[in-house]
Amino acid sequence: MSICFSLDASAASITIDGDVADWGLHRNGNRADWLPNPSLVPASQYTVEDQTGYSGARLFPGYGGQAYDAEAFYIAMDSTNLYLALVTGLSPNTVNDPAHNSYGPGDFAFDFGGDGTFEFGLETTGSQAGSLYRVSAWDYGLWDTNGNYNPGNPDLSHPTSIMTGSLVSSVGQLIYNSNPFKNMGVFNNDNHYVIEASIPLIAFSGFSGKFDVQWTMNCANDAIAVDPILSTVPEPNSVLLLSAGLVGLLSMRRNNYLLARVLHTANDPNGAGNRPRTVL
Ligand SMILES: [Ca+2]
Ligand SMILES: [Ca+2]
Ligand SMILES: [Ca+2]
Numbered sequence: 146m147s148i149c150f151s152l153d154a155s156a157a158s159i160t161i162d163g164d165v166a167d168w169g170l171h172r173n174g175n176r177a178d179w180l181p182n183p184s185l186v187p188a189s190q191y192t193v194e195d196q197t198g199y200s201g202a203r204l205f206p207g208y209g210g211q212a213y214d215a216e217a218f219y220i221a222m223d224s225t226n227l228y229l230a231l232v233t234g235l236s237p238n239t240v241n242d243p244a245h246n247s248y249g250p251g252d253f254a255f256d257f258g259g260d261g262t263f264e265f266g267l268e269t270t271g272s273q274a275g276s277l278y279r280v281s282a283w284d285y286g287l288w289d290t291n292g293n294y295n296p297g298n299p300d301l302s303h304p305t306s307i308m309t310g311s312l313v314s315s316v317g318q319l320i321y322n323s324n325p326f327k328n329m330g331v332f333n334n335d336n337h338y339v340i341e342a343s344i345p346l347i348a349f350s351g352f353s354g355k356f357d358v359q360w361t362m363n364c365a366n367d368a369i370a371v372d373p374i375l376s377t378v379p380e381p382n383s384v385l386l387l388s389a390g391l392v393g394l395l396s397m398r399r400n401n402y403l404l405a406r407v408l409h410t411a412n413d414p415n416g417a418g419n420r421p422r423t424v425l
């Protein structure tokens with residue numbers, strides 16, 4: 146049994162409302178705004194990569210400036226849930242229209258075992274936002290492993306949106322705040338948006354130990370990852386003891402695994418991932 150995740154009851158104080166004040170983050174117009182409450186988010190559980198600039202500003206590997214900036218990513222955990230908070234310059238209303246050089250939001254991608262395969266995806270847009278999938282195929286971005294524009298040979302280490310997968314859990318919560326705010330960090334006139342989510346740990350049943358999680362947009366112009374060192378997802382049996390009530394609910398969901406669904410049709414109001422995606 147390997148339970149070595151950071152059990153912190155204060156994580157339960159996180160409310161999934163699209164506001165990151167409960168993570169200890171601020172809007173004072175200085176660099177310290179990006180530093181979370183350390184009892185909630187230890188140093189190994191967040192990444193800050195804030196930059197600014199207009200559309201020509203390079204984010205590496207792609208361009209797009211603030212409108213495509215993946216700025217900061219935070220992870221917290223308590224005995225039953227994993228919590229994610231992402232701050233970005235990418236509006237949830239960004240249309241996904243590659244013919245006009247516009248790319249919508251991607252999904253959260255989880256790699257267990259650090260082997261470069263991303264087993265789980267958390268949907269960020271559309272009617273299934275907040276649903277966790279066991280992913281069988283991802284979409285990828287426009288850039289190759291050398292950072293060159295090469296859509297035919299994209300860097301597989303930066304998956305963008307879930308293409309196919311099976312539904313694991315739809316009981317998580319996710320809010321992608323469409324109301325931008327300013328004055329976070331030193332670039333105090335830039336607009337920021339938040340994706341805040343919670344996932345029950347039991348949804349990762351069968352996968353325990355160290356994991357990485359990352360997010361980017363459908364062009365993968367700027368990706369951001371957190372590679373937690375101290376926090377690992379507990380083995381399922383230990384979680385079962387803590388959340389017996391949830392188990393019945395999830396097993397009901399699993400009975401629906403084989404129901405085919407289509408995600409993100411052209412009617413997707415958020416416009417992300419406009420290519421039809423079949424979920425088996
Ligand atoms: Ca919140
Ligand atoms: Ca960035
Ligand atoms: Ca920024």
Ligand SMILES: [Ca+2]
Nearest residue numbers: 256257260262
């Ligand atoms: Ca993996």
